Amino acid sequence: MPVAAMAGLSTATLAPHDLVWLADPAGSLGRDALPDWVLLPALHDTPLVVRRDGRRPGEIPVGLRGRTRAERFGTWVVPAAIGKVVTPMELAAQRAWHRRPELATLAAIRALEAVADWLDAAGIRWGVTGSAGFSLACPHNVLHADSDLDLVVQSAQPLPEHHVTLLAELQRAAPGRIDIQVATPFGGFSLLERLRGGGRVLLKTDHGPRLCSDPWQPAP
DSSP, X not given: OOOOOOSSOOTTTOOTTOEEEESSHHHHSOGGGSOTTOOGGGGGXXXXXXXXXOSSTTSEEEEEEOSSTTOEEEEEEOGGGEEEEEOHHHHHHTTGGGXXXXXXXXXXXXXXXXXXXXXXXXXXXXXXXXXXHHHHXXXXXXXXXXXXXXXXXXXXXXXXXXXXXXXXXXXXXXXXXXXXXXXXXXXXXXXXXXXXXXXXXXXXXXXXXXXXXXXXXXOO
């Protein structure tokens, strides 16, 4: 069913990893600029993923995904084109995987079920991203038996040590591989990279990656 454009959206109200649906895919995306594998009618029930790219102020950078890892395409849409938004945090809070019992045996979903209550109990603000988030938000499953579970942890301040300890333990003990990205006000970084590198990380920002020691206070 077609969706109406949402009012009040802007680049400031959307975050990387948010899933968005276009109210009018054919009218919002130029056919000539899209790869052949993009099927515009399918985008009525298939989300696009908000990504990091600040080259077009006022527009939303989004990524389209197809059936294979090679089928990825980045573009921009205006905020008025977006008809629906689902955040990774909403997928977690709503326990969206309980609505998809056919996915329950996959390693990523088993890992998700194993860690969700621990993350909530610790007061960590977290969400489901990547293939798992995409598959839980729409009818199209892109998960397979070997898929990792991708999570995002939002933290405006440096993570408390007990949160870091818990996250590291969950990564080790979960019944499937977990990739945790930490989102700061300046960008996102891999928790595992920070643990392995003693703190120095590659921070993904709207203007490209930056190597830094403190992702909450990166040098100018």
